[in-house]
Amino acid sequence: DGGITQSPKYLFRKEGQNVTLSCEQNLNHDAMYWYRQDPGQGLRLIYYSQIVNDFQKGDIAEGYSVSREKKESFPLTVTSAQKNPTAFYLCASSYRTGGTEAFFGQGTRLTVV
Amino acid sequence: KQEVTQIPAALSVPEGENLVLNCSFTDSAIYNLQWFRQDPGKGLTSLLLIQSSQREQTSGRLNASLDKSSGRSTLYIAASQPGDSATYLCAVLGGIGAGNMLTFGGGTRLMVKP
Numbered sequence: 001d002g003g004i005t006q007s008p009k010y011l012f013r014k015e016g017q018n019v020t021l022s023c024e025q026n027l028n029h030d031a032m033y034w035y036r037q038d039p040g041q042g043l044r045l046i047y048y049s050q051i052v053n054d055f056q057k058g059d060i061a062e063g064y065s066v067s068r069e070k071k072e073s074f075p076l077t078v079t080s081a082q083k084n085p086t087a088f089y090l091c092a093s094s095y096r097t098g099g100t101e102a103f104f105g106q107g108t109r110l111t112v113v
Numbered sequence: 114k115q116e117v118t119q120i121p122a123a124l125s126v127p128e129g130e131n132l133v134l135n136c137s138f139t140d141s142a143i144y145n146l147q148w149f150r151q152d153p154g155k156g157l158t159s160l161l162l163i164q165s166s167q168r169e170q171t172s173g174r175l176n177a178s179l180d181k182s183s184g185r186s187t188l189y190i191a192a193s194q195p196g197d198s199a200t201y202l203c204a205v206l207g208g209i210g211a212g213n214m215l216t217f218g219g220g221t222r223l224m225v226k227p
Contacts, residue, residue, distance in 0.1 A: 092215075
């Protein structure tokens with residue numbers, strides 16, 4: 001089946017630890033995005049990538065890092081510099097960044113323990 | 114900076130009612146507007162995409178309209194069912210400060226009672 005796969009579904013992080021969230025798509029989409037969703041709030045953009053080996057910061061990039069070595073993959077690392085990482089993280093992709101439909105994965109819920 | 118507002122924040126209706134969800138945005142220079150559905154703890158499911166040159170899109174019992182000049186969109190749900198209970202999000206692509214990014218509203222949480 002074509003789509004976007006996020007893993008793991010649930011992730012627990014200890015204080016001071018870096019963790020990496022996986023996002024893979026087989027839709028042949030050029031653009032990929034990472035969003036953060038907090039309870040009762042809208043989605044906020046962390047990073048986005050329009051093409052392999054290129055990415056831009058969104059509104060809340062501090063404490064996060066990404067890479068885009070392959071078209072299909074856009075992993076997000078939550079570093080120890082992110083002071084409040086507990087949230088629901090959503091990955092999305094679209095064929096290109098302007099004017100096309102965006103599709104989302106099922107999300108990863110990250111909890112700091 | 115592009116801002117998106119959804120009203121109401123929550124809505125509870127009896128089964129069978131027709132209902133309208135509202136979305137407004139501050140900058141009309143958008144590429145498109147997309148409506149999504151989100152079930153609790155799940156990702157977003159795309160419902161309808163309206164390009165900036167279009168006025169409306171329909172899919173089954175859903176109809177979305179776009180008035181770009183006034184910065185408004187509505188999602189009309191006909192003959193609502195309990196299975197329609199979810200949070201509905203609208204998002205616009207483009208606008209001042211947004212470039213090629215999607216800007217989301219806060220969502221409308223819909224409960225359809227049997």
